[in-house]
Structure formats: structure tokens, C-alpha cells
Amino acid sequence: MTATMIKEFRLPDLGEGLTESEILSWKVAVGDTVTLNQVIAEVETAKAVVELPSPFAGVVAALHEQPGSVVEVGKPIVSFEVDDAGASNGGNPTAVETKAAAPQPEMAQSQTPQSQTSQAESPEADATPAKREPNLVGYGAVVEETGRPVRRARGLVQAAATTVQARPKSDDVPAERPRSTPPVRKLARDLGIDLQLVPGTGPGGLITREDVQNFTGEPEGTSAVPTAPAATGERETRTPIKGVRKFTAAAMVQSAFTAPHVTEFLTIDVTATMELLTRLKASKAFEGYKLTPLTVAAKAVLIALRNNPTLNSRWDEARQEIIQFNYVNLGIAAATPRGLTVPNIKDADRLSLRELATALSELTDTARAGKTSPSDLSGGTISITNIGVFGIDAGTPILNPGEAAIVALGAVRKAPWVVDDEIAVRQVMSLSLSFDHRLVDGEQGSRFLADLGAILSDPAMVLTMV
Structure with missing residues (x-):
């Protein structure tokens, strides 16, 4: 059986020391086969909307962030399952490779955005902080501009790719609760609902607008206290200050x-x-x-x-x-x-x-x-x-x-x-x-x-x- 490994892609610095970007949309889903430089996501920085190309050819193993999430530079956003034979880092100083045996079918199926955890988030990583590489995304020398428009940050994408060992889901590793979208978070704030208490029914456990609207705050089997009908129109609108x-x-x-x-x-x-x-x-x-x-x-x-x-x-x-x-x-x-x-x-x-x-x-x-x-x-x-x-x-x-x-x-x-x-x-x-x-x-x-x-x-x- 062909050996495979999990390669993790961390959000790169997409220009001039920007510290975070918002995931606008994913162009791929878990299980999709992608090719090198295929557009996998659209993200918004403080300056522009940028298409992210894939730094690897393989299968999408996990999406670590949901659309609407604001992600710090250097955090993992997606993992790929790639063949060991084609997993060379191409001389990339920030790609640390660790070989792993081919996962069993049941293992591959159990890996989800919530269950898969990177080395940076593991107890071992907490005990021994990773040393910054000279050209780690978000640090090091600034890439000189050529004066020509750059639609896709392919060089930076390659610099953001790291490799971690594939491992099965473990009950000892707590899964990160899936995030909701900004409009849903706003609705929850307006209704005074703690999203940590709301079970998500969307893809991968995403909390949807319907989940918030249907949440009563009472355990199953108890009746909710009737509340006054909501006003037909909001008296004020709040918009997060972000992006451009x-x-x-x-x-x-x-x-x-x-x-x-x-x-x-x-x-x-x-x-x-x-x-x-x-x-x-x-x-x-x-x-x-x-x-x-x-x-x-x-x-x-x-x-x-x-x-x-x-x-x-x-x-x-x-x-x-x-x-x-x-x-x-x-x-x-x-x-x-x-x-x-x-x-x-x-x-x-x-x-x-x-x-x-x-x-x-x-x-x-x-x-x-x-x-x-x-x-x-x-x-x-x-x-x-x-x-x-x-x-x-x-x-x-x-x-x-x-x-x-x-x-x-x-x-x-x-x-x-x-x-x-x-x-x-x-x-x-x-x-x-x-x-x-x-x-x-x-x-x-x-x-x-x-x-x-x-x-x-x-x-x-x-x-x-x-």
C-alpha cells in the first residue's frame, strides 16, 4: 500500500506584514482531490480579496476554519493527504516533513475538521514551543514587489505549508467547537444566546441561523417559558469593524x-x-x-x-x-x-x-x-x-x-x-x-x-x- 502523510497548510502573510485574514469561502470540501496551484479558498485581508492556491496535490483531509472565521497568520486552515513519493518540500525551509504509514480506511474516514489536531496544538508542542524558522510565514524578509499585480500569492502559499504525522481521532484530544458565521453570531448576540450552548446541525457541526432560532436554552424534556414576540424591525444594526x-x-x-x-x-x-x-x-x-x-x-x-x-x-x-x-x-x-x-x-x-x-x-x-x-x-x-x-x-x-x-x-x-x-x-x-x-x-x-x-x-x- 502506498505510504501517505498529512500535510498541513497554515495561513500565509499575504502582504506587508498583515496579521490576519477572513475566510470568505472554501472552493473545496473534505474528500476532494486537488491539484497543485488549484484555487482552494478565497480570503479577505485588510487590503484585498485574495485567492489561495493549493501548495500540494492530494486529497483534502480537513478544513480547520469555517467561512466567516478571522484567522491569524500562521494558524492551520487546511490539511491534505498526499502520497509519500510526491511529498518533497521542494527546498522550502519551512516545510518539515514527517513520514507516516498509510492510514487505514476507517482512520481516514474519522478525521474531521474538529477531530484532527496539529502538532502545534498538541500537548507535546505546548511542552516544547516550536522554534521560529527564519522565513516562517509572517516573519523574516519582506518579498520585494515587482510593480505588477499579483493575483495569487503562490510563493507565500508554498512557504506556509508544513507536514504533520497523520493520527487517528482520540477522545483524549478535545475537538474545537465549530464556529458560526458572522450573521449568526450577531443574531445570537441580539437574542442573548451563548453559542457555546447551541448544538450545530450544519456541515461539520456548523451552527446555523435555524439552530439559534430554535434554541430554547432548556434541557430536553422541559418546556420553554413563553416570551414576548420579537419586534418586527431592529432598532439598530451593528457591523463588525474588519477587513478593508x-x-x-x-x-x-x-x-x-x-x-x-x-x-x-x-x-x-x-x-x-x-x-x-x-x-x-x-x-x-x-x-x-x-x-x-x-x-x-x-x-x-x-x-x-x-x-x-x-x-x-x-x-x-x-x-x-x-x-x-x-x-x-x-x-x-x-x-x-x-x-x-x-x-x-x-x-x-x-x-x-x-x-x-x-x-x-x-x-x-x-x-x-x-x-x-x-x-x-x-x-x-x-x-x-x-x-x-x-x-x-x-x-x-x-x-x-x-x-x-x-x-x-x-x-x-x-x-x-x-x-x-x-x-x-x-x-x-x-x-x-x-x-x-x-x-x-x-x-x-x-x-x-x-x-x-x-x-x-x-x-x-x-x-x-x-
């Missing part, structure tokens, strides 16, 4: 209380830009490209930065240095169902207007679908927030942490404007610029805003700046 919203809130608080913000405003006549946009849309050269005021404004920001590079910098507190970037990773604030995200376009300053239009379209579509990768959310150097799409004229945007400036684009409106000493109806926009006063002086911020306004007021002014 939690990360964004912490980042904004840090930015607001770390960088001294200054905001300046400029209202301009953008009639010439809007006319240019109309001509470009009708041009064959831009056929099939999505052009918006944001597209032209983004290009104008990139051009204005050439003469005002201090706005494309970062304050390094730890090293007491000012980092001047010679490239522009342009961040675009995007409102998504998961909260505010600011993905950025790498090396945006090297893109033509058509390339920039394509990049903006792909960025916004990906963000709204919740598929933005962690690499696209990091490394930004300056940002734009387009509040005009909500009908807002101006605001005081908070800096994206680590950046020196952010531009807010207001709504384009028809308004009376003085042209050649006469009142005329023109298309008008307000620009708002917030900047870090440690990095950018008032003169530098004002010159950048003036240059940006000049380009959008008269696109021909670009000839004087390039």
Missing part, C-alpha cells in the same frame, strides 16, 4: 494625526478641457477607449509634478530622511462595497494618454469587483480622489499614509464666469489639494496647484511645461 474598513480607518487616523495637513483650493474654467475631451472621444485614435474628466485630470497631475517634484515624496520617520521618488505610482481613491481603497497605477508618468485611460478603466473595474491585489494597494506616491462624481464641489481630503499630497477633483458645473470682462456661461471645476507641510512648503503646493489649474483651463499650456 478597519485598515482604512486605522490608516486615516494615523495619517491625520501624523502628517500636518494643509489644504488649498482653486476654482477654474475647464471649458477648453471639456471641449478637448469631446474631440478626443470622436477621434479614431481614441476609439474604444474610455475617456472621462478624470483621465485628463490624471494626465495633468502627472505633468504638473514634473515641475513640482516635492509633492512626489515621502517622509521616512525611522531613518529621518526625505525620499524623493523619480517615478509616479498614481493612486486613485475608489469607493467599493468593501470600503474605500486606493489602488495605484505603477509608473503612471511613463504612460501615454491612451495607456492611462486603459489603466484607469482596469483599476476601477478591478476595485469594484473586490479583486484588487495587495501589490496594487501599496507603493503609491501621490493620489487623486474624484469627489465630483458624487456632485461634490470641494473637500479637504486626508492624505493616503506615506504620501505627500492628494488632489480632489470637484464636479464640473455650468456657472457664470467672467470672460474678457463679460459674463458668460462656462464649465467650472474646483480643485482641492491637501499636502504634508513637513515635505511641501506653501509656495511649492501653491505652484503645483496653479500649474494643474493652468493645464486644465488651457490644455495648450502643456507646451510650456514639457
